[in-house]
């Protein structure tokens with residue numbers, strides 16, 4: 001439930017509500033809005049007596065949160081969340097943040113070359129996997145810590161924030177030391193213990209939608225992270241499994257406005273995993289921005305033919321620069337900036 005305070009209610013009234021919520025064995029989350037303050041009550045409140053809170057001084061009303069996810073819901077927070085990277089760049093709000101880089105960190109030279117190219121074209125963050133979730137155990141698994149060191153050097157040289165995947169709980173500490181955004185891959189969207197561990201971190205998270213997850217399951221995964229206190233979650237639509245064969249995954253762009261309707265979290269689109277085809281990436285970037293995406297994450301490779309992972313969906317730095325020019329025009333048309 002949400003306790004909506006009256007406009008002009010004071011600090012001690014809010015504190016009293018918080019105290020009562022804790023006495024009920026529930027968690028509180030105070031959100032100070034521009035017009036009024038609300039206290040979101042988190043936990044299983046089905047058998048709690050709402051009238052206790054309704055009569056407190058300064059309380060306007062107590063309303064149930066209808067969605068199964070709470071912290072992620074627009075019912076709890078009306079203002080859209082803007083994720084701020086340590087570099088100062090933002091994802092959400094007016095700006096569409098573009099994250100780009102190779103699928104995997106393959107070598108120092110490859111990563112640095114791509115990092116400089118995407119920075120030059122206007123990316124705000126460098127993506128690149130050091131730990132790779134591979135279907136085949138004999139495929140390239142990533143450079144692990146060596147890959148993280150290369151990413152850190154790329155950050156130093158370019159000033160780009162680093163986005164990289166963390167696959168297991170035992171990697172969280174290490175990956176968090178090197179990266180600015182923790183990526184949770186599609187295959188781990190319902191790894192609930194990992195989500196909770198990420199929730200203990202105080203770093204932005206890029207949460208990929210599972211390839212067969214409904215939007216409700218996706219938002220409940222975000223809730224796992226937020227319930228532990230990490231509220232900087234970006235939802236990433238990366239395509240879902242369908243019967244289609246002309247694409248690797250079917251990029252469900254209607255998820256962007258639908259997620260915006262039910263959640264305040266920024267929505268990022270990944271047209272690389274989302275199509276699996278480099279010739280489809282540019283168009284889908286434009287479509288994503290037109291649909292209201294708050295960010296894009298794109299695979300860029302300086303030599304896609306020889307990429308160790310996902311070469312077929314990787315665009316070249318030249319294609320990336322052209323794509324950036326075209327999405328700037330789309331962004332302007334929908335009152336956004338790239």
Ligand code: PEP
Pocket residue numbers: 103129133184185186187208238273
């Ligand atoms: C990736 O970004 O390279 C990746 C493995 O993504 P996903 O988890 O969406 O498949």
Ligand code: MN
Pocket residue numbers: 103104273299309310
């Ligand atoms: Mn990839």
